[in-house]
Amino acid sequence: MKQFAAAWQYLLDDRSRFFWLLQGGGWLGYALVHYIGSLMHEMRDIYALIIVLGAYAGFLITVPLRYFYRRIWELNPVILLPVVLTATYVAAASWAVIDNATYWEIYKFGFRPDNWLFYFKNSLAKFYIMASWSGLYFGIKYYQLLQDERQKALMATSMAHQAQLKMLRYQLNPHFLFNTLNAISTLILVKQNDLANQMVSKLSRFLRFSLDNEPIKKIPLVEEIDALMLYLDIERVRFDERLNVVVELSDAAQQALVPSLICQPLIENSIKYAIAKMEAGGEIRIDAAVQGEQLILTVTDNGPGVKGDAQHILDNGGVGLANTRDRLAALYGTDYSFSLTNHDPSGLRIDIHIPYEQAD
Known part of the structure; x- marks a missing residue:
């Protein structure tokens, strides 16, 4: 046939x-x-x-x-x-x-x-x-x-779809690079060259991952988390013991396909508005599980949270969360959900529901 x-x-x-x-x-x-x-x-x-x-x-x-x-x-x-x-x-x-x-x-x-x-x-x-x-x-x-x-x-x-996805994700890189290069510059000024060298090395590996994985490409969640750990290692140089991260992935979720670097802006948002504002530091938690035909990805922090409806951050915040929502819309149409809510007892909770696709 x-x-x-x-x-x-x-x-x-x-x-x-x-x-x-x-x-x-x-x-x-x-x-x-x-x-x-x-x-x-x-x-x-x-x-x-x-x-x-x-x-x-x-x-x-x-x-x-x-x-x-x-x-x-x-x-x-x-x-x-x-x-x-x-x-x-x-x-x-x-x-x-x-x-x-x-x-x-x-x-x-x-x-x-x-x-x-x-x-x-x-x-x-x-x-x-x-x-x-x-x-x-x-x-x-x-x-x-x-x-x-x-x-x-x-x-x-x-082609327009791919161009839109590339634009949405690459808008994130300048902001991230600006913060990281500032941190490296500060470390060099205070003569902490070993830490500065570590940050440069991890930044190089992170950017290599970013270049090797196109915005339209989907990768297993476990690979996404590995790349996210590089980003968090860079941020830990800035925050030291103030940044604690907990990751819980179910076996099925580990092999679920997700858009590359979909988690990084979510973590960046938590660091900027939660961890950075807490003198004693805080915790970011990443959970992922499969329910039926949906992958449920959740990012929570224990920061101060927001007053009123947390969903308005998407319209009034920076490019990170809004671009993440727009990438999901471009990739999945209406078959996804992206919601922000206040976490109990404190902090912000971000929930992403996307169709479950298993990596080969």
Whole structure:
């Protein structure tokens, strides 16, 4: 079945090849139908030759029509229609002459030049067949053009989609780099070169991960957490013992596919608005589990939280959370949820629900 589908796709991919397939198959089908119809009458065996010659004549006459139709393709439809009808009738009349000539001169009476005008008989019936051929030609041609335009539209949409995702994620990097480079600069100024070197090394590994994984790519959650640990190691140089992180992943959740670096802006938000504001430091917790066909990813902190409805942070906060929501929307459409709530007894809770996809 797959071999047949591959062979059929091979024929469709080349329009010239596809035309000759339909051209040959169509006229062969015409000959077979005509021959089966002749079996209902008492016809001599030589009539099969007449049928073959008639089908072959139709095959040859319609080949120039193809190239003629190509040349007039761009004409105004008002002009195109009468030109096509005229060309169709000329082809039909020519075919009728050849068909009648072979019938009367070979099958019936032999060579009779004085009766050649009689060969135009049945040209109207031939016209209907030629008109059907022309209709099929233009119908298939327009269908192919429609498919081309649809493919171009899909490709343009896909490229715009990818560009949007890249823009959303790469907007996060300058902010993160600014903070990290400032921290490294501070460490160098206070002569803590070993710590500065560690931060540079971890930053290099983190950025390598970021470059190796496109914004449209999904990776197993366990790999996402590994990259997140690099980011947290960088932040621990700044916060030392004030930053505590707890990660709890179920076995199924570990192999769940998630957008690359989807957690980093969530953690960055917790560090900025929770850990940094607490003298004694605080805790960030990451939990992930699979429920039914959904992956539930939760990030909570024990910071001061927000007053009122936490959801308004998405509209009034920085780019991190809003971009995360927009990335999820671009990747999953409406099949996701992204919510912020106050955590009990204190802090902020971020919940992400996305379709569960298991890594190979």
